[in-house]
Amino acid sequence: MKGLILKELWLSKKLRIIGFVLYLLFLIFAVLVKLSLLYGNMGHLNAGAQKNAADLTATVMIFAFPLMLYSSQFTCQIASDGKCRFRTYSYTLPVTERQIVSSVYILNLISLGAMTVLSWLNYSLACLIFDRKFDAMYLIYIFAIGCVTFTLAHGRYVLHYRFRNEKKANGIFSAICTAIYFGAAFGMFSRTNSYIEDQGYSLSDDIPESVMDGFWKDELLGVVKWLDKNGWWLVIVLIVGLCTLFWQLSIKALRRRDN
Amino acid sequence: MSDYENAIEIKGLTKHFDGFTLDNVSFSVPRGSIMGFIGQNGAGKSTTINSLLGIIRPDSGELKIFGKDTRANELEIKRDISAVFDELPFHEQLNAKMLDKMLRNIFPTWSSETFYGYLERFQLPVKKKFKDFSKGMKMKLQIAAALSHGAKLLIMDEATTGLDPVVRNEILDIFLEYLQDENNSILMSSHITSDLEKIADSVTFIDKGKILLSGYKDDILSSHGIMKLSKSDYEAVAKEDFVSARVTDYGAELMISDRAACERKYSGAVIDPATLDDIMVYYVNREKKEWS
Numbered sequence: 001m002k003g004l005i006l007k008e009l010w011l012s013k014k015l016r017i018i019g020f021v022l023y024l025l026f027l028i029f030a031v032l033v034k035l036s037l038l039y040g041n042m043g044h045l046n047a048g049a050q051k052n053a054a055d056l057t058a059t060v061m062i063f064a065f066p067l068m069l070y071s072s073q074f075t076c077q078i079a080s081d082g083k084c085r086f087r088t089y090s091y092t093l094p095v096t097e098r099q100i101v102s103s104v105y106i107l108n109l110i111s112l113g114a115m116t117v118l119s120w121l122n123y124s125l126a127c128l129i130f131d132r133k134f135d136a137m138y139l140i141y142i143f144a145i146g147c148v149t150f151t152l153a154h155g156r157y158v159l160h161y162r163f164r165n166e167k168k169a170n171g172i173f174s175a176i177c178t179a180i181y182f183g184a185a186f187g188m189f190s191r192t193n194s195y196i197e198d199q200g201y202s203l204s205d206d207i208p209e210s211v212m213d214g215f216w217k218d219e220l221l222g223v224v225k226w227l228d229k230n231g232w233w234l235v236i237v238l239i240v241g242l243c244t245l246f247w248q249l250s251i252k253a254l255r256r257r258d259n
Numbered sequence: 260m261s262d263y264e265n266a267i268e269i270k271g272l273t274k275h276f277d278g279f280t281l282d283n284v285s286f287s288v289p290r291g292s293i294m295g296f297i298g299q300n301g302a303g304k305s306t307t308i309n310s311l312l313g314i315i316r317p318d319s320g321e322l323k324i325f326g327k328d329t330r331a332n333e334l335e336i337k338r339d340i341s342a343v344f345d346e347l348p349f350h351e352q353l354n355a356k357m358l359d360k361m362l363r364n365i366f367p368t369w370s371s372e373t374f375y376g377y378l379e380r381f382q383l384p385v386k387k388k389f390k391d392f393s394k395g396m397k398m399k400l401q402i403a404a405a406l407s408h409g410a411k412l413l414i415m416d417e418a419t420t421g422l423d424p425v426v427r428n429e430i431l432d433i434f435l436e437y438l439q440d441e442n443n444s445i446l447m448s449s450h451i452t453s454d455l456e457k458i459a460d461s462v463t464f465i466d467k468g469k470i471l472l473s474g475y476k477d478d479i480l481s482s483h484g485i486m487k488l489s490k491s492d493y494e495a496v497a498k499e500d501f502v503s504a505r506v507t508d509y510g511a512e513l514m515i516s517d518r519a520a521c522e523r524k525y526s527g528a529v530i531d532p533a534t535l536d537d538i539m540v541y542y543v544n545r546e547k548k549e550w551s
Binding site: 001002003004006007010011014077080081084085086088089091092093094095096257 | 312313314315316334335337338340341342344346347348349350351352353357360361362363364365366367414
């Protein structure tokens with residue numbers, strides 16, 4: 001299996017390097033914002049605007065940078081395996097479909113670990129650059145971003161293994177994501193309406209921004225409280241369960257032969 | 260794994276596709292020999308080979324390699340076989356050094372020394388990416404990889420197609436060297452019959468999913484012949500005595516499958532030796548019986 005892991009690593013090298021270089025560029029940008037706040041044009045802004053700019057850059061650095069790092073480091077070469085007929089050749093090698101799929105998972109799990117450490121360092125850097133208090137909970141949030149990205153990426157790979165056609169698989173994955181998004185949006189829309197009416201407003205009224213802020217705060221706090229009450233382990237079980245399911249489905253899909 | 264007689268045994272292999280059926284294919288490749296698997300494009304050569312390698316699942320039939328069922332002993336068998344295809348099945352971003360590292364960690368018996376030896380012999384660059392390789396280089400690389408883990412059986416699907424005669428000859432020499440070890444065997448599908456005439460011990464001829472001929476090459480070549488007749492003499496020949504006939508304005512050329520019997524029956528007729536190419540062409544036209 002080591003040979004298959006090496007193959008996956010070599011083939012994804014370029015993409016991984018691009019992701020890392022992009023991260024470095026964004027990091028330089030964040031440092032430049034801080035320098036501008038200290039010594040440059042942004043230093044002429046009023047205190048509130050300066051705080052907003054620093055907060056926004058720090059938030060992007062803490063959450064968007066890890067998302068970009070994780071997205072660029074989770075890869076699967078199933079599409080290029082099909083294009084160059086390596087998949088056909090792999091059926092003649094003394095390796096099982098389980099090993100082929102596992103090699104992708106192992107490499108991406110290593111990437112998950114490495115990128116999590118890098119993202120934690122990135123968070124520490126953000127705290128240093130933007131004078132923020134270090135909060136250990138953020139390390140969990142960052143790891144959670146990694147886990148969700150990992151799960152979604154491997155959900156997409158199931159479709160790649162199943163359909164053996166990159167465009168079709170990505171199209172179906174996008175359709176599923178869009179359906180989930182609109183389903184969630186519709187659900188939130190209904191909840192928003194109920195919330196607004198509960199607050200004594202009519203839907204035709206001009207709703208103050210504070211009401212909507214309160215809604216989102218209540219929603220998020222509601223989820224956090226529910227998880228606190230029922231246990232965060234449920235999230236871990238859900239993610240591990242989904243990844244195991246995707247792994248099994250990928251193996252099953254790869255066992256199916258093209259006729 | 261040493262007590263088997265045939266490197267490959269195929270019995271009653273059947274596979275249905277939309278518009279094509281591989282129908283009850285049976286043949287065997289004796290251990291230590293090279294079998295040429297011939298037939299025109301779409302005859303069923305690749306389907307047979309892909310079934311044997313587990314690339315496609317047959318509908319029915321018994322497939323054995325080294326005397327063992329291919330489905331039940333898949334991993335064990337795959338350690339001792341090598342497949343070579345008409346196109347390079349490796350990613351173009353890789354190079355020979357990477358391929359060595361990859362396959363070293365896949366085949367327990369992989370020999371980097373043998374692999375680099377072949378690279379040197381074929382004058383293949385170690386660090387050049389495969390995308391910059393010519394067709395001949397790609398084929399040599401595949402063969403180098405196939406021969407570097409001590410495989411006892413080489414299965415090749417149109418491996419020499421598209422190569423120039425110099426490279427083809429070089430590769431055929433390598434195969435003859437490989438067969439010096441009497442435990443090694445080769446199944447080589449091709450529609451370039453001249454290659455097989457040079458090196459094959461036995462030949463299996465498939466057409467429209469059915470095996471038409473299978474046996475030792477020399478026996479097949481000696482039993483077949485092309486009988487040349489004038490048009491009037493051709494009219495007198497019984498239809499069951501020939502496979503098919505190429506009839507022109509000047510006369511007829513008949514493919515006969517029992518040369519000795521025809522020599523006795525039609526004494527005085529000119530019977531030329533047939534090549535595998537001739538046999539293939541005349542058998543393909545057997546249903547028409549008469550063609551021009």
